[in-house]
Amino acid sequence: xxxxxxxxxxxxxxxxxxxxxxxxxxxxxxxxxxxxxxxxxxxxxxxxxxxxxxxxxxxxxxxxxxxxxxxxxxxxxxxxxxxxxxxxxxxxx
Numbered sequence: 001x002x003x004x005x006x007x008x009x010x011x012x013x014x015x016x017x018x019x020x021x022x023x024x025x026x027x028x029x030x031x032x033x034x035x036x037x038x039x040x041x042x043x044x045x046x047x048x049x050x051x052x053x054x055x056x057x058x059x060x061x062x063x064x065x066x067x068x069x070x071x072x073x074x075x076x077x078x079x080x081x082x083x084x085x086x087x088x089x090x091x092x093x
Contacts, residue, residue, distance in 0.1 A: 001025060 008018040016033055019025065
């Protein structure tokens, strides 16, 4: 099998064609080259890709999260005693 694959590669011939020349291998070529098993999940995978957010949707979500994070930081800064962090807020400024 490996020899047939290498020859097919070297000679740029379809592997299936090369394997038909080797009946002693007793291979079920229809089963080996059946793409049904390899592609059975293609529809579901494409569906999942279609369900991913678009670039615009991602930008909107990122903007909303950034606003929430900024609001949270500002709330903590207002709640902390003036000039004290007590380990709750780290302000590099």
